[in-house]
Amino acid sequence: MIALLATTAGVVAVALKAPSGEVSLPLTLATQLILIALTSLFGAGTAVYTYWKRCQPSEKAARALQQGRPVCHCTEDGVVMLLDPKQSSSSFWRYECPQCGNRNDGLSPGMATALKRK
Numbered sequence: 056m057i058a059l060l061a062t063t064a065g066v067v068a069v070a071l072k073a074p075s076g077e078v079s080l081p082l083t084l085a086t087q088l089i090l091i092a093l094t095s096l097f098g099a100g101t102a103v104y105t106y107w108k109r110c111q112p113s114e115k116a117a118r119a120l121q122q123g124r125p126v127c128h129c130t131e132d133g134v135v136m137l138l139d140p141k142q143s144s145s146s147f148w149r150y151e152c153p154q155c156g157n158r159n160d161g162l163s164p165g166m167a168t169a170l171k172r173k
C-alpha cells in the first residue's frame with residue numbers, strides 16, 4: 056500500500072518534471088524528501104488508525120470470536136470472556152466474563168482437535 060503510493064507519487068513527480076525538459080538536482084532532492092515525509096506520515100497515520108481500531112470493543116469481540124473464544128453479550132459490543140485457570144482442566148476450559156461474571160464451559164482447543172480427528 057505504502058510502496059504503491061510511493062510509486063504513484065514518483066510517477067506523478069516524473070510527469071510534472073517532463074514538460075520543462077531540464078531537472079535541477081536540488082529540486083528533485085527536495086521533492087523526494089517531501090514525498091518521503093508525506094509517505095511516512097501517511098504510513099504512521101494508517102498504523103495509528105489500525106491500532107485504534109483494534110482496540111475498539113466491538114473489534115476485540117469480533118477477533119475473539121474468530122479465534123473461537125467465547126464472547127459474553129452483557130454489553131452492546133460484547134465482552135471477551137477470560138480463561139479461568141483454576142476451574143479449567145486439560146480437556147475443558149472455563150471462561151468467565153470479567154464484566155458480569157457469566158460463565159461458559161467448553162472443550163479446550165486440544166481436546167476439540169482430538170475429537171475432530173476421530
Ligand SMILES: [Zn+2]
Pocket residue numbers: 127128129130134152153154155156157
Ligand atoms: Zn458478561
